[in-house]
Amino acid sequence: MFGTLSADAPPLSDYIGNDIGGRIGRVMRGKPKILGTTSQILHNNWKLYIENVKDTYHASLLHTFFTTFRISRLTTAGGVAIAESGAHHASYTYGEQRGDNATSDQLYSEIHSLHEDYGLKDPRFLDSVDEIGDGITLQILSVFPNFVLQQIHNSIAVRLVLPKGPDETELQWTYIGFEDDDAVMTERRLQQANLVGPAGYVSMEDGAVGGFVQRAIKGGEDECSVIEMGGREHARKRRGRPRPQCAASGTPGGH
């Protein structure tokens, strides 16, 4: 449910826009059935969580479950859609790959140690089907300010981001299926719910990482840093000039 107290607000469909609206529609294709709810207290400002949701870089660095168990790879295809207004987004990943496993392993070994012959003893919980039929296995979507819709394989959930103060946020999770799900599909969604939520194989880190950032920035309110998307070395080479200096403190940026 979306609401506003402003008389000047545009109609909801205009606010969300066609592209993001369509991506909500591809997930919410039937009458939803609630499978359960939970809530997670995050010790950080609500905007840190929203930024985390929108940031596509951190997933392969922080959420190592899929790559440790070689379930997904860095060479998987995907993309990001941003609403014309710039307010909403959807990032998505396809199940199919571009590139081979060896390339992926090599790329990933520079980030995180890979275990040889490491696998799940009972991978049944990852038994997923392409229920939408477009090959997208993962879609994380946000509507400004505080709505997140998640499709990770067959696990579908709505996350509501509720500010509780400058440094506390409540994240309310509602896990759903659809009225026409059969027992097998419901069981599949319950199994895959292991991936997300406060104890989620993929998402548990998001509960802690915002708190790490919140703690770290408290001591450095006058400091600044620069993050160059694509990597510092890459940006230096491209521009052919030295890395930027922090204007306030004179310390090198990019930390």
Next chain:
Amino acid sequence: MDLAEIARRLELETLYTDYAACLDTDALERWPEFFTEDCHYRVTSAENYEAGLPLGLIYATSQNMLRDRVSALRDANIYEPQRYRHLISGIRIEREAVGMLNVTANFLVVRTMQDGGMILFAAGRYVDRVGRAEGGWKFARKDVVLDSRQIDTLLAIPL
């Protein structure tokens, strides 16, 4: 209460005491051994439980799924060092069937972080089905029913 009943109660007491010690001493590799091979394990809230909603924050339908959970905690997931202290009491036999008991027990879990910060992390009850196995009892089913719907930060170590 006859001697057999007293012995059975002591066995159940031992089961829960050992279970708590396993989780609280970071002997997680032993944790799946408390369960049968085709066990069901679920962490949920009283709200979900009472509404009959099937969701589990952790949801496993085999002992190997529990082993995978431990592997992920050891090698994949990132969380701050922390320890639990389980206080389990009020072990109650709700129902008896041949070779199986439905048992409930109350728990409190205090979580201590590496910086010394300590909170009452979880309170609730176990709704269990236990069966006699070699050398004691094992959980065929365990529903960890949390009184609160809120989880502080994250739930890494099982309850």
